[in-house]
Amino acid sequence: xxxESKLRDHATLAHAFNKxxxxxxxxxxxxxxxxxxxxxxxxxxxxxxxxxxxxxxxxNNVLSNLYNYLIEFENRAQANGVILHWAETPEEHNQIVLSxxxxxxxxxxxxxxxxxxxxxxxxxxxxxxxISVIDTDLGERIVQLANEPPSxxxxxxxxxxxxxxxxxxxxxxxxxxxxxDHQFLTNAARVHLREKFLTSKIAITGVNFAVAETGEIVxxxxxxxxxxxxxxxxxxxxxxxxxxxxxxxKDLAIFLRLLARSATGQPITTYxxxxxxxxxxxxxxxxLVDNGRSKRLASDDFRSALKCIRxxxxxNTCPVYRRSGGHSYHTAVAGPIGSILSPxxxxxxxxxxxxxxxxxxxxxxxxxxxxxxxxxLYKWRQVITxxxxxxxxxxxxxxxxxxxxxxxxxxxxxxxxxxxxxxxFPSLISNRLNPWFTQREMPSPPEFSFTEWYQKxxxxxxx
Amino acid sequence: MDSRDRILMRVKTNQPGQSVHQExxxxxxxxxxVVEKFKATLxxxxxxxxxxxxxxxxxxxxxxxxxxxxxxxxxFPEIKTNLLNADYxxxxxxxxxxxxxxxxxxxxxxxxxxxxxxxxxxxDRALPFICENLILVIEKQSIVPTLHEAYEMISKLEYxxxxxxxxxxxxxxxxxxxxxxxxxxxxxxxxxxHK
Numbered sequence: 001x002x003x004e005s006k007l008r009d010h011a012t013l014a015h016a017f018n019k020x021x022x023x024x025x026x027x028x029x030x031x032x033x034x035x036x037x038x039x040x041x042x043x044x045x046x047x048x049x050x051x052x053x054x055x056x057x058x059x060n061n062v063l064s065n066l067y068n069y070l071i072e073f074e075n076r077a078q079a080n081g082v083i084l085h086w087a088e089t090p091e092e093h094n095q096i097v098l099s100x101x102x103x104x105x106x107x108x109x110x111x112x113x114x115x116x117x118x119x120x121x122x123x124x125x126x127x128x129x130x131i132s133v134i135d136t137d138l139g140e141r142i143v144q145l146a147n148e149p150p151s152x153x154x155x156x157x158x159x160x161x162x163x164x165x166x167x168x169x170x171x172x173x174x175x176x177x178x179x180x181d182h183q184f185l186t187n188a189a190r191v192h193l194r195e196k197f198l199t200s201k202i203a204i205t206g207v208n209f210a211v212a213e214t215g216e217i218v219x220x221x222x223x224x225x226x227x228x229x230x231x232x233x234x235x236x237x238x239x240x241x242x243x244x245x246x247x248x249x250k251d252l253a254i255f256l257r258l259l260a261r262s263a264t265g266q267p268i269t270t271y272x273x274x275x276x277x278x279x280x281x282x283x284x285x286x287x288l289v290d291n292g293r294s295k296r297l298a299s300d301d302f303r304s305a306l307k308c309i310r311x312x313x314x315x316n317t318c319p320v321y322r323r324s325g326g327h328s329y330h331t332a333v334a335g336p337i338g339s340i341l342s343p344x345x346x347x348x349x350x351x352x353x354x355x356x357x358x359x360x361x362x363x364x365x366x367x368x369x370x371x372x373x374x375x376x377l378y379k380w381r382q383v384i385t386x387x388x389x390x391x392x393x394x395x396x397x398x399x400x401x402x403x404x405x406x407x408x409x410x411x412x413x414x415x416x417x418x419x420x421x422x423x424x425f426p427s428l429i430s431n432r433l434n435p436w437f438t439q440r441e442m443p444s445p446p447e448f449s450f451t452e453w454y455q456k457x458x459x460x461x462x463x
Numbered sequence: 464m465d466s467r468d469r470i471l472m473r474v475k476t477n478q479p480g481q482s483v484h485q486e487x488x489x490x491x492x493x494x495x496x497v498v499e500k501f502k503a504t505l506x507x508x509x510x511x512x513x514x515x516x517x518x519x520x521x522x523x524x525x526x527x528x529x530x531x532x533x534x535x536x537x538x539f540p541e542i543k544t545n546l547l548n549a550d551y552x553x554x555x556x557x558x559x560x561x562x563x564x565x566x567x568x569x570x571x572x573x574x575x576x577x578x579x580x581x582x583x584x585x586x587d588r589a590l591p592f593i594c595e596n597l598i599l600v601i602e603k604q605s606i607v608p609t610l611h612e613a614y615e616m617i618s619k620l621e622y623x624x625x626x627x628x629x630x631x632x633x634x635x636x637x638x639x640x641x642x643x644x645x646x647x648x649x650x651x652x653x654x655x656x657h658k
Contacts, residue, residue, distance in 0.1 A: 045574075046492055047489055047490055050489050050490070067474045071471070086465070086470055087466060156636070186637060186642040186645065193646060197646070222645065227647070232589055232593075242470065242474070249618050252614060253613065254489070256627075257610050267508070268575035268577050270632055271592075271628060272577070272627040272629075276625075290466075294470055294473035295473065297477035
C-alpha cells in the first residue's frame, strides 16, 4: 500500500478518500469524539497548562543535553544487564533485529506497537528475509491482516468499519460470516493472539520513555500486549529513537499524566510498565536509532519536532486529517506531526505534506509538549518552495499572484476584470477544470471593490 | 568509529547548548477524599472496588462472585487456593490456565485509579497479564492523590520491574467501542483494606 501511494500526493489520495462522503463524515465524527474526550480529561486537571509547560521545558532540556543523557542512559541500562545497540539508519536497525533473531534461530516473534519500527519498515524487511512478525495490538493486527500500514499512530485501524473487520476475521481467523459484534471479534483476536504469545521466543516492543537516571524504559499499552509478549519470551528487543530519553524517573509523573489524557481522554493507560532489569534467564536488548534525529538537532526551526511523545492529539483535532484519512499522508506517521517529521527524512517524496493543512493552529494548541506544529508546517512550505519541490502549476500561480499583488494598478484592473467575468461567465471560473472549485461553491461577485466603496463612502464616515 | 560514536558525535555537535534540568513546580490537584476519588475513577475505567477490614473477607467474595472458578493463585496466605505458588514461580507458561490471581498492590493513585506493583509482589512477572481475572489488594492509607506523590514514593526505590495497572485490559480498536479484556486480565477488582 505504502509503496504504491508514494507515487501520489496527499491531495490526490485525499480526493480518493473523499469519494465516499458518508464514510468521511463517519471518520471525521469518530475522531472528533476522541478529541472531545481529550478536552474533558484535560479540563479536570486545573494544572493542565502547567503540566504542558513543564513537559515542554523538560524536553527542551533533553534536546540541549542529549549527549550526556544518552551516555548516562547507556551506562545505567548496561549496569541493569541490558544489551545496547546503536543504529544510524533504518537499515542498520533492521539488520540488528535480524541478527538477534538469527542468533536465537526462531521464527516465532510477537511485536507490540512501535512507531519506530513502522518508520524503519521493519516488518517488510524481516518478511523479505523469510521472517514474519505478528503484530499484537488489536488495531495493528487488523491492518496487518489486511496488508495495510496503520492510518493513525494511536488508533491504527480507525478507518475500518466493524462489518469490514468481521469479514476480514472471517477470512483469516475463521469467525462466522456476518458476525461484526465488537465484543465477539475482540475475543476472537484474544484467542488467536494468546496462542502466539504462548509460543513466541522473541518479543519486540516500542519505548514511550527511557529514563537516563535509572536506565529503565517505560512502555504504555491498554491491551497488555507488550507485557504479555515480553514476559513469555526468551528475548525482549525494545526499539527507540534517541529522543525518547527523559532525565529522571520523577519526570514520568508529568508525562504519564499528559500522555493518555491527550491521546484518548483516559486518565492513564491500563498498563504503564517500567522495565529495569531483564527477567531471570531473559536477554534484553535496546536499539537506539538516529535516522536523521541528530542532524535535526542543529535546526532552530525544526528541532522541537523531536519533543513529540506520539500521543496523536494533533491527528484527532486536525480538520484535514479527519477528512482525508491517515493513508493520504503516505508515510509511517501521518497527521500534522507526520507532516513536519517526514520532509526531513525525504523532502522530495514528502514535499506535499506541509501543504496538507489549513494552518489553523489547533494541533499546536492541543500538543502536550507544546510543539509549534503549525509554525513548522508554514516554515517547511518555505523550505520546500525554495528548494524547488513545489509542483509547476502551483509555482506559476503563486508567481502570478505575487506579481499582481505587488502592482496596485494591475491589482485594480485584475479585480474589475474578475468581477465582470464571474458575473457574465460564472462557469469560466467555477468549473471542473479549476481544482480550487472541486469542493467549493463560488459566492456571487460583489458589484464594486472595497476601494471603490471607500471612495464613495468616506465622507459619510462621521455617523 | 562505529555507529554509536558517530551518532554521539553528531549529537554533541548539533545539540543547542547547555541548559540546566529545572525542577518543575507543579501544584497538583488535591481531592477532598482520595479514597472516594480512587473508587469513582476505578469504576469509570471498568474496575470493581470493594472495601474490607480483613483479607479473610476476600474468601467469601471469591465464593460468591467467582463460583465456577477453580484455578486460583494468591500471594496472601490467608486466601484459600488450590494451587501451590512454588510450582508456578519462574514458569510463566504454566500460568496460562490461571482463572484468578490475588496479589498485593503497593499503593494506589486517586486521579487515575492506577495501582503500583513490582516484581516482588507478582509471584511471576507474567501473572498480572496472563490470568483471566485479577484482584489487587491495597491499604486504604496508601492511596495518594496524583502521580506526583506516587513518583515521590518510588523515585528512590530499587525495582527490577514495576508497573502501574489501572483497570482491566481493554481496547477500543473496533470503531472506538470499548471492550474489556483485550489480552490481559478481563476483570480487575480492587480490595481496599481498612486497617
